[in-house]
Amino acid sequence: MEPVESKSYWNASAKAGVVFGFVVFLISTIGSYITIHSEPTGNLLSGTILASGLGCLVAIFGGVLAVKFYINEYGPEMKIGQGAVIGLLAGVVMAVVSQILGLIWPVIDGAFIENLQAALITNIEISEQIPAAQKEDMIDAIYAQFQNYYSLGNILQGFLMGVVTYGLLNVLSGLLAAKFMGRNPQPEL
Amino acid sequence: MTGNRNFSTENGNGARTGTRDGIFSTGAGFHPLLYYVVLPVTLLFAAVAWSPPFFHSSILEWHESWQRMLFSRVCHQQLDRTFAVQGIPLAVCSRCIGIYSVLPVALVIFSFFSTVLNIAKSYIVTLFVLASLIVIVDGAANLFQLWQSSDLIRVLTGVFWGLATALLLVIALTTHRVS
Numbered sequence: 623m624e625p626v627e628s629k630s631y632w633n634a635s636a637k638a639g640v641v642f643g644f645v646v647f648l649i650s651t652i653g654s655y656i657t658i659h660s661e662p663t664g665n666l667l668s669g670t671i672l673a674s675g676l677g678c679l680v681a682i683f684g685g686v687l688a689v690k691f692y693i694n695e696y697g698p699e700m701k702i703g704q705g706a707v708i709g710l711l712a713g714v715v716m717a718v719v720s721q722i723l724g725l726i727w728p729v730i731d732g733a734f735i736e737n738l739q740a741a742l743i744t745n746i747e748i749s750e751q752i753p754a755a756q757k758e759d760m761i762d763a764i765y766a767q768f769q770n771y772y773s774l775g776n777i778l779q780g781f782l783m784g785v786v787t788y789g790l791l792n793v794l795s796g797l798l799a800a801k802f803m804g805r806n807p808q809p810e811l
Numbered sequence: 812m813t814g815n816r817n818f819s820t821e822n823g824n825g826a827r828t829g830t831r832d833g834i835f836s837t838g839a840g841f842h843p844l845l846y847y848v849v850l851p852v853t854l855l856f857a858a859v860a861w862s863p864p865f866f867h868s869s870i871l872e873w874h875e876s877w878q879r880m881l882f883s884r885v886c887h888q889q890l891d892r893t894f895a896v897q898g899i900p901l902a903v904c905s906r907c908i909g910i911y912s913v914l915p916v917a918l919v920i921f922s923f924f925s926t927v928l929n930i931a932k933s934y935i936v937t938l939f940v941l942a943s944l945i946v947i948v949d950g951a952a953n954l955f956q957l958w959q960s961s962d963l964i965r966v967l968t969g970v971f972w973g974l975a976t977a978l979l980l981v982i983a984l985t986t987h988r989v990s
Contacts, residue, residue, distance in 0.1 A: 646884075672887065672954065674883060674884060674885065674886060674887045674888065675886065675887040675950065677884055677885060678884070678885035678886060679947075681884070681885065702842060702844065702983060702984070703842065703843075703844055706844055706848065752870075752890060756869075756870040759869055759870045759871035759874070760870055760871070760874060762871060763870075763871050763874035763875055764874070766875070767874075767875075779877070779880065780880075783877070783880050783881050783883070783884065784884060786881060787881060787882065787884050787885050788884070790852045790856075791885065793848060793849075793852065794849065794852070794976075794980065797844060797849075797980075797983060797984070798979060798980070798983050801982075801983035802936075802983070
């Protein structure tokens with residue numbers, strides 16, 4: 623019998639990471655377009671904010687799908703630690719894919735960043751939920767955020783944040799998936 | 812604390828087995844992931860979620876903070892649905908702060924009752940599904956403006972989901988079986 627440890631996690635993690643990286647990017651981009659094409663109401667629950675909340679719900683299933691792929695490939699025998707590692711790797715791939723797609727999209731739609739920035743700032747300007755004294759601060763912050771969109775520091779920071787959040791959340795979902803979808807390896811005689 | 816000594820040494824997860832329960836006891840009975848990964852991760856998330864008011868003094872600083880950015884992919888961080896301390900919001904919304912705050916505490920507490928929890932495993936899975944549905948339904952209803960929950964309700968739904976998740980994690984990371 624082949625030792626469990628020699629089985630590669632990368633295939634399953636990469637496939638699930640690419641799928642969910644794309645899905646997370648898609649949700650985020652759709653959310654951004656909802657914000658851009660909506661009438662500014664001042665309501666802070668814009669499409670981008672909605673995408674963040676929905677992204678969380680979706681992103682945690684990356685680890686589950688990766689474990690499912692692993693089970694399809696090698697069978698259900700796995701330790702929960704393996705599930706955690708598979709989830710972590712899926713989260714890392716997810717962060718890389720969503721980050722790269724997020725950098726490519728504004729090149730395809732040249733007006734994307736400008737339109738999104740304008741929509742967010744307009745919403746803040748007419749919002750009644752933010753005290754007047756804080757509006758200018760918020761607008762300055764959003765302006766600075768978009769000005770630095772393609773800076774190396776911003777890209778690295780986005781990647782690092784993605785790895786930490788997606789990686790760690792998928793550690794949890796991966797180990798739970800391994801526990802409930804997998805089967806404990808039988809000890810060798 | 813369940814000082815159980817009547818379980819077999821079957822260990823299906825490649826970790827040590829032992830004779831006691833509880834996270835602060837001998838360390839036996841739980842997968843090492845609990846101590847070295849899950850608990851530190853949940854503590855880290857809770858600490859970071861609460862930290863912005865202690866490090867920042869304006870909304871601008873908050874908006875540019877790494878704490879906000881860390882959670883920006885997984886929480887809407889809407890200002891009117893986020894608790895603030897002296898005018899500075901926390902890094903996550905009221906529902907998420909309930910989840911992140913209760914998770915590490917519940918993990919520690921529930922680990923003392925892992926034997927009982929493993930017996931009630933099927934109920935706990937049902938509880939987790941129920942808690943998830945409550946969060947999804949309340950979140951969706953708020954989103955589509957069917958009703959608006961107060962921050963207290965949002966925190967409570969978050970706490971409930973956090974408790975259910977902690978129960979599930981404790982079951983998943985228990986390495987012994989009750990004989």
